[in-house]
Amino acid sequence: MAHASPATNRLAQETSPYLQQHAHNPVDWYPWGPEALNRANTEQKPILVSIGYAACHWCHVMERESFENATVAEVMNQHFVCIKVDREERPDVDQVYMEAVHAMGLQGGWPLNVFLTSEAKPFYGGTYFPKGNWLQLLANIGEAYAGEHRAELEQSAERFMDVIGASELQKYGAQNRNAAQEADYSALQAIGVAPETGPAGVSEDEFKLLVYNLSTQFDPERGGLNRAPKFPMPGIWRFLLRAYAISGSQAVLDQTVLTLREMAWGGIYDQAHGGFARYSVDAEWLAPHFEKMLYDNGQLVSLYSEAFQLTQDELFRETVYDTIEFIRLELTNAEGGFYSSLDADSEGEEGKFYVFTKEELREILGDEEPLFSDYYNCTAAGNWEHGRNILHRRQSDADFAAAHQLAPGVVPELVAGWKQKVMAVRATRVRPGLDDKVLTGWNALMLQGLTDAYRAFGEPEFLVMAEHNARFIEAHLRNGAGLFRTCKNGRAAINGFLEDYALVTQAYISLYEVTFTEKWLREAEVLTEYVLTNFFDPTETLFFYTDRQAEALIARKKELFDNVIPGSNSVMAHNLRRLGRHLENPRYTDLAANMLTQVRHLAVKDAQHLANWAALYAALLRPGAEISVIGPGAEDFREQLSRHFLFDTVLAGTDEASELPLLKQLKTPGDGQTAIHICHNQSCLAPVYSVVEARELLADI
Numbered sequence: 001m002a003h004a005s006p007a008t009n010r011l012a013q014e015t016s017p018y019l020q021q022h023a024h025n026p027v028d029w030y031p032w033g034p035e036a037l038n039r040a041n042t043e044q045k046p047i048l049v050s051i052g053y054a055a056c057h058w059c060h061v062m063e064r065e066s067f068e069n070a071t072v073a074e075v076m077n078q079h080f081v082c083i084k085v086d087r088e089e090r091p092d093v094d095q096v097y098m099e100a101v102h103a104m105g106l107q108g109g110w111p112l113n114v115f116l117t118s119e120a121k122p123f124y125g126g127t128y129f130p131k132g133n134w135l136q137l138l139a140n141i142g143e144a145y146a147g148e149h150r151a152e153l154e155q156s157a158e159r160f161m162d163v164i165g166a167s168e169l170q171k172y173g174a175q176n177r178n179a180a181q182e183a184d185y186s187a188l189q190a191i192g193v194a195p196e197t198g199p200a201g202v203s204e205d206e207f208k209l210l211v212y213n214l215s216t217q218f219d220p221e222r223g224g225l226n227r228a229p230k231f232p233m234p235g236i237w238r239f240l241l242r243a244y245a246i247s248g249s250q251a252v253l254d255q256t257v258l259t260l261r262e263m264a265w266g267g268i269y270d271q272a273h274g275g276f277a278r279y280s281v282d283a284e285w286l287a288p289h290f291e292k293m294l295y296d297n298g299q300l301v302s303l304y305s306e307a308f309q310l311t312q313d314e315l316f317r318e319t320v321y322d323t324i325e326f327i328r329l330e331l332t333n334a335e336g337g338f339y340s341s342l343d344a345d346s347e348g349e350e351g352k353f354y355v356f357t358k359e360e361l362r363e364i365l366g367d368e369e370p371l372f373s374d375y376y377n378c379t380a381a382g383n384w385e386h387g388r389n390i391l392h393r394r395q396s397d398a399d400f401a402a403a404h405q406l407a408p409g410v411v412p413e414l415v416a417g418w419k420q421k422v423m424a425v426r427a428t429r430v431r432p433g434l435d436d437k438v439l440t441g442w443n444a445l446m447l448q449g450l451t452d453a454y455r456a457f458g459e460p461e462f463l464v465m466a467e468h469n470a471r472f473i474e475a476h477l478r479n480g481a482g483l484f485r486t487c488k489n490g491r492a493a494i495n496g497f498l499e500d501y502a503l504v505t506q507a508y509i510s511l512y513e514v515t516f517t518e519k520w521l522r523e524a525e526v527l528t529e530y531v532l533t534n535f536f537d538p539t540e541t542l543f544f545y546t547d548r549q550a551e552a553l554i555a556r557k558k559e560l561f562d563n564v565i566p567g568s569n570s571v572m573a574h575n576l577r578r579l580g581r582h583l584e585n586p587r588y589t590d591l592a593a594n595m596l597t598q599v600r601h602l603a604v605k606d607a608q609h610l611a612n613w614a615a616l617y618a619a620l621l622r623p624g625a626e627i628s629v630i631g632p633g634a635e636d637f638r639e640q641l642s643r644h645f646l647f648d649t650v651l652a653g654t655d656e657a658s659e660l661p662l663l664k665q666l667k668t669p670g671d672g673q674t675a676i677h678i679c680h681n682q683s684c685l686a687p688v689y690s691v692v693e694a695r696e697l698l699a700d701i
Contacts (some may be wrong), residue, residue: 015488016086017435018054022063026073029084032093040081040118046145046153047116048080048138051087051094054435055278055291055341057350058128059111064348065131072135079142080115087112088340088439089486089494092546096164096553101125103163115141120554121157122164161554168560169540172602200596202621206604210614211243211252214607219283223259225608228283232263232276234299235566235611241306242615245647246622253310260307263300264319267390270354271376272422274322275330276300277344286392287384290351290432291344294331294442295565297323298338301449305456309645315396320453324462327446333438336468337476337487338446343433353432355388356422364421372418375400375411391422437488440477440496443469444503445565451510455642463514470511470520473504481530482547498545498559501531502571509578514642516634516653518660524579528588531572541594542569560599566612569595573616581626581650584661593620623681624648625701627694628662631655631674640691641676646698 012023014031022029030036032049040047050067052059066072076082087094087110097114100122101107107127114125129137145153163171214236219226225233237256244253263269266285268277276296277288301323308316331339346353358380362369373379378389395403397411450466453459476487483496483504508524511517535543537558545559545568559568573595580588596603596616603610603617624647629637634653641651652662669675675687676694680701688694 011084015486015491015493016054016089016437017433017488018052018059018086018088019084021054022067022084025063025067026070026077027067027082028073028077029082032083032085032090036081036083037120040116040120043081044118045081046079046118046141047083047120048076049083049085049093049097049112049114049116051085051097051112051114052110053086053088053341054433055293055343056110057289057291057344058109060343060345060348062111062128062134066129066134069131072131072138075135075138075142079138079146088435088442089437091499092497092550092553092557095545095557095559096555097122097125099164099557100160103160117154117157121154122160123153123157164555167540168558169542169598172560199593199620200600200617202596202600202617204621206600207243207617207621210604210607210617211247211249213605214240214611214614215251215255217608218255220255220258222284223255223262224283224285226283229279229281229289230268230283230285231279231564232268232296232300233564233608233611234296234303235562235615236608238299238303238306239607239611239615239618241303241310241645242618242647244310245645246618256307257311257313260304260319261313261315264304264315265393267384267392269319270326271391271393272354272419272426273326274319274324275326276323287390288351289344290354292326292330292342294327294338294340294439295445297327297331298442298445298447298449299565301446302452305449305452306645309456309643317457320457321459324450324453324465328465330434332465333436335476336465336472337438338443338469340435340437340439340442343435346430346432351384351388351390353426353429355384355390357382357387358389360425361389364425365418368414368418371404371414374404375415375418437486438472438477439486440473440483440500441485441503441565443473443477444500444507447473447507448503448510451507451514454514458639458643466511467515470508474523481526482534483527495547495550497547498531498535498543498568498572499565501527501535502568502575505531505575505579506571509575509582512582513651514638516638518658521579521582521660524575525583528575528579541591541598543572561609562612563609567610570610570612570616574612574619577616577619578650582652582660582662592616596620619648622648624650625678625680625698626662627651627698628666628677628679629653629674630658630663630666630677631668632672633674637674637676637691637694641694644695649698 009023009029011019011029011031014020019031085093098108098112100114104125106125109127111128114122116122217225224230237259240252240256262285268280268285268288275292278291278293278296279289281287281289301320304316304320330342344350358378361373361378365372376391377383377394382388384390398408401408401411447466447469450462454462476492477484483500484492485494485496485500505524505527508520512520531543534547537544542558545557561567562570573592576588577592596613599610599613603613607614627649632655634655638653652660654663656668666677673689675689677687678685678694678697685697
């Protein structure tokens with residue numbers, strides 16, 4: 001078969017903007033698929049898999065230095081079958097080979113470059129390589145594989161396969177208590193006392209230990225975890241809001257509020273336009289890695305909305321509104337789908353679009369520049385590279401007004417004017433690249449964020465955006481009873497992964513609860529049944545990441561840990577609990593509890609990496625109520641109830657009648673009244689007829 005011309009290689013036909021960025025490299029790139037794998041097997045050549053994503057700064061650097069270089073490309077083409085992978089389109093491939101690099105004792109990250117045998121088994125890898133190192137490595141591996149050392153490389157690959165093939169439960173011992181825990185239980189049993197436990201073995205004392213273990217990782221000065229770089233990790237702080245809801249611990253709430261305030265004041269947050277960058281390289285939230293990812297912003301909208309429900313902090317309201325406006329303007333297509341990300345770079349420089357020298361600020365703001373620079377901590381020397389400044393805050397508007405002898409109401413007016421002037425200048429700059437593919441799971445995270453924001457604020461535009469996106473998913477990303485992973489220019493591709501199913505199901509349940517439109521609950525049920533049929537592994541009571549009908553990789557993995565995006569198994573467990581309660585389906589709720597059983601002790605020990613599992617622990621420890629609203633005022637009552645943080649509560653409602661289990665036996669009260677029925681732990685209270693009465697009952701629960 002003739003190879004594609006280096007002037008335009010095979011990647012030009014792909015939907016991924018990241019792959020298309022490499023379409024004119026002189027490297028003879030293949031996309032991941034049978035053509036490349038078959039060629040490697042037929043010619044008995046090793047495979048080079050290079051994995052990245054469109055907004056990745058160091059991916060761009062390595063492309064410029066190596067993949068666009070004809071000399072480097074010649075060596076790559078001579079020795080290897082070269083495959084480019086967009087990790088966002090193919091997280092399954094990324095997951096397998098990232099684990100392989102970790103098994104090699106190497107640091108993971110992107111770009112991820114992994115060398116495989118002709119059977120796609122990994123034997124070496126790494127992340128970014130400077131051009132000289134990369135050329136030497138290519139030559140060494142190519143010659144070794146073609147010569148007398150091939151057998152050694154293949155033996156090495158087999159050893160790594162043993163690690164990759166093991167399940168996460170086997171590797172991390174999640175199914176077994178450690179020796180100390182066994183001793184504790186044995187001692188209690190010896191004196192005739194059994195620890196009080198609920199479903200999945202949860203207990204008050206163990207939950208306190210879980211929270212304590214997590215608290216040892218906190219940064220008490222600037223919030224977040226005590227390390228650099230700092231990632232927002234919204235799952236951790238959403239868990240802590242739930243821990244506060246059931247414990248009343250002021251220290252837990254204070255640490256969460258500190259984190260949210262510092263992030264919203266920091267350079268990681270775009271002070272002029274809203275939206276969060278992926279992480280900060282320092283411990284102060286100052287200098288971001290400037291790419292903006294949809295998945296971060298969707299989750300952070302949820303987090304700040306829930307925090308507002310508990311605190312009524314106006315900073316949190318502003319952060320939600322501005323972030324959603326950023327999403328609407330920058331990452332939304334005409335049909336309601338959400339794009340994936342904005343690049344860190346423009347004109348080949350990271351962050352250039354966002355930063356300003358003091359001189360530039362004087363030109364933009366004139367006499368207001370000194371006050372602006374005090375507010376956003378800009379200096380003549382610059383607070384970042386090359387004399388440039390990253391806008392960030394260090395005090396509240398009230399404190400700033402007092403320090404500068406301004407009336408409190410003046411500061412928001414000044415800030416609004418400053419933002420307009422800064423954005424007018426930004427509009428003249430070269431914009432960061434846009435990754436305009438639509439990813440199903442990430443869209444669902446933004447859809448969830450919009451439903452959470454609508455709960456908290458009742459803003460009609462948030463619901464309009466949410467429903468528009470849900471219709472987009474139904475129209476463009478459904479694949480019969482299942483889902484596609486991605487869509488670009490109307491072309492859907494790649495079968496969905498567990499992440500996609502779990503996150504869409506979660507968002508649909510939430511969309512039902514803010515609209516009482518039953519279609520969304522039924523669609524959540526359809527997707528759940530598809531997952532149970534096509535992803536479930538009964539031997540470990542968990543779900544595989546890939547559909548049983550999907551392409552077989554060298555290992556079929558399960559996603560156990562919660563990372564920047566909550567792990568798909570933990571999301572699915574929450575879905576089963578919520579949907580099981582809505583549909584009165586004990587098969588779902590029992591499975592959710594059994595899933596937590598598998599990881600409970602690991603969550604207690606390491607909640608920072610299992611924060612969403614920890615949230616499920618909290619729910620099973622202190623179950624919330626089922627609330628059913630029926631009558632002509634159902635929507636008004638729903639909106640009033642939703643303004644509050646309702647921990648582990650499911651909410652159903654209808655104007656007249658419904659066949660949904662929580663509503664089926666209820667009668668409209670008549671006389672124009674609307675009734676609220678509250679049930680808790682399989683026991684129902686007498687109906688009440690106002691939200692005030694309902695709130696009192698919920699407080700008692």
